[in-house]
Amino acid sequence: KAGVTQTPRYLIKTRGQQVTLSCSPISGHRSVSWYQQTPGQGLQFLFEYFSETQRNKGNFPGRFSGRQFSNSRSEMNVSTLELGDSALYLCASSLTGAVGPYEQYFGPGTRLTVT
């Protein structure tokens, strides 16, 4: 079974621009979560989607948004980029159901650099 894939792997953007990151979950996984990893703040939860609905949201400004499609693929968007948005963005997918909790499986991440 293929793992979680994220595209692109690396991205360089300029302050003020916007960016869209993509995530394809493991087949059969309907829950997709996004995390931001930085040396200073560590791993921080951005949001979780399940069946095309945002189920949970972290403490990030409204410039960070996401969505999930009917095939469970997910995208996250960051508008008006700031230098502090430079980070590794990780996507994770998981099974859901009454017998849980289930572990999350992570993709390799997208390394975003804002200049």
Next chain:
Amino acid sequence: AQSVAQPEDQVNVAEGNPLTVKCTYSVSGNPYLFWYVQYPNRGLQFLLKYITGDNLVKGSYGFEAEFNKSQTSFHLKKPSALVSDSALYFCAVRDGGATNKLIFGTGTLLAVQP
């Protein structure tokens, strides 16, 4: 609120020796605890989880973790360390409610010397 703490930024161990990476937790309700490993420029790999049952949980690559309710700890262990175990290790707890959201510790860098 759920939280985990990893008190050691770095753990050094010689190859062949046993290793322990420490984690303590604070939760309201049942603790659902996880260990992940991250190699350079890679995503996180799942090692093991504790939901309920036996306090000793066995996971991937020879790792195991000991759940201790009275000490609110969930330490990661391995009987014999390998140089290839050198990586960043994260303890995590699942947040409360109907969610898969994980709250991570700050990470512990494990360095195994040959």
